[in-house]
Amino acid sequence: MEFPIADSRLKKSEQSVATRSFATLREDFSDLQYIIAHPGIVLQSQIQNKMSYEECLLELARTDERIVVMTAENRAAIRNLPDKLGGRFIDTGITEATMIGAAAGLALRGRIPVTHALATFITLRAFEFIRTDVGIANLPVKMVGGVPGILSEANGPTHQAIEDISLMRGIPNVNIFAPADADELVAGLPAVVADRAPYYIRYNASASVMNHTAFEIGRAEVVGTGTDVALITYGFMVGEALKARAALEANGISVRLLNLRTVKPVDVEAILAAAEETEMLVTIEDHFLTGGLYSIVAELFLRHRVMARVLPIAFRDRWFTPAMLDDVLRREGLTGEQIAATIMNELAVAQPTAGIHAQAFSE
């Protein structure tokens, strides 16, 4: 794999060449300061896989004094930062709306606030503040939502952020980063924090599900070149989709997988290519069917006059069964194996002659 390089640091070592192999590049990336100063050049998971979200955020904050870390008293992911950041760690107590408003004020003064709360509370309780104070003003506030989607496990519907994508993508200027695992969270964070736009970050520090390709905002990670089925997904469900892909391929079905990484901006090109080059698309998300990925794909196809067969896997007008993660996956039919079986069943149904045939999962 080769990366385009053009920077003074490499020139110093007489490497003013256009491209270098990844192996050599990796050594140069040992210094995170360098990475942060070059958000356009992105990280391979191996580089940072020993770094936690908290450590990465701390390094970013150490390098860039504009960064302030805020929380509405949700410190799970940033427990060690108060001592290290001093006044740049601001805990507003259980006041999601006020935290976002204050973040807007800090951003007016040139800061980049990285705010934290559970995904439901930051996107719902503070929704109007995100829309009105961050969105209208287009301020670079980053909103990190903890335990989104099925990661809320046994908390119950109060904590199920499964309309968060729908809400956040509806706000002009607000982008969405939904990492597949801890590696991707850390790989994407420098670029997302450095980006001028406000971001909703669907926090996911789950164990690594794969070796990721270089992160780029707006560019999906495409696994495989399969032409039978394309799985389109984001966030935690990437791991189960990978398992589904393996199971389908074992059954002779060729599958490509699109890990969107940023749900907004979405990789239009990759989705349209998948529609053109495969027989059936499957959108997989731990989100309501309405307003999330399935809606994004549907809007895209209408806009581009694409006819495609799409199987959506999502929660259709209902919350999911509260339980521990593995049990939720099994109960809701969301394990990789179950997803593969659902897809096999769908493929067994003759495709209607009249074009698009979308069927909701679990009906």
Added chain:
Amino acid sequence: MNMPLTELEESQLAQTALRVREHIVRMATGGGCFIGASLSCADLLVYLYSRHLGISPDRLSDPDRDYLFLSKGHDVPALYGTFAELGYIGRERLANHLSPDDHIYWHPNRNIPGVEFHSGSLGHLLSVAIGVALDIKLRGGTNKVYVILGDGELNEGTIWEGLLVANAYRLDNLVGIIDRNEFQANIRTEELIPLEPLEAKFEAFGWRTDRIDGHSFTEMHNAFGRLPFEKGRPSMIIADTVRGRGCPSIEWRADRWFVKLNDADAEILMNELHGHTTGALTSETLMVR
């Protein structure tokens, strides 16, 4: 402490405020505006921008300026009138009120020089002001952050969150000002959601308060000259005001919140500003939203 205002200074402030009120009445013609709340806080804005705030048209992006946030954004005609009188915008620009070709509409926005942040949804700008005050503290600045709140706006829960947070962070560079005109949109505050005793509420939240006549430049001068009321604590000034102040035929009226004046009514109110009663308004030109 401030030196006392001289008679001349006070009269100059009154003259400026009169011109601002004339602008407000003019902006209430055509598509109309929120005239009652604009007239109630006009004196406060004239005093703050003329005498108190460390800000001027030539230092709008100076990080060491004082910040004023208008959280009850529907009184923006008073702000724009003040800006026109003090050189932030040309007076002629006020004639663009509600024109699609300018940005002078019913709520403030940052396209107008001097406006620090947009508002219109109540209960937002205390939190935004807290963010600015926190940053000024972080950088060791000495400038202050003022936020004008409506009394009806105090119904909003985020105001009380903000009161807690500002106290927690000991933001003595933050000053709240309540335009206490005793009205919600359609009804007296004490009839709907009673607010009194206000000083006791704010004091219990750790703020230090003063209560003044919001139309007395002398009282403003004394109160604002003592800020912060206590080191390490945010300050709240409750300014008792009169909705519709300056135009007796719309003062203290629940049904004179948002008005659209025809030219004859505008002239009647303009005369009232100058102390002359010249007739009754034709009520069908007035409406409540």
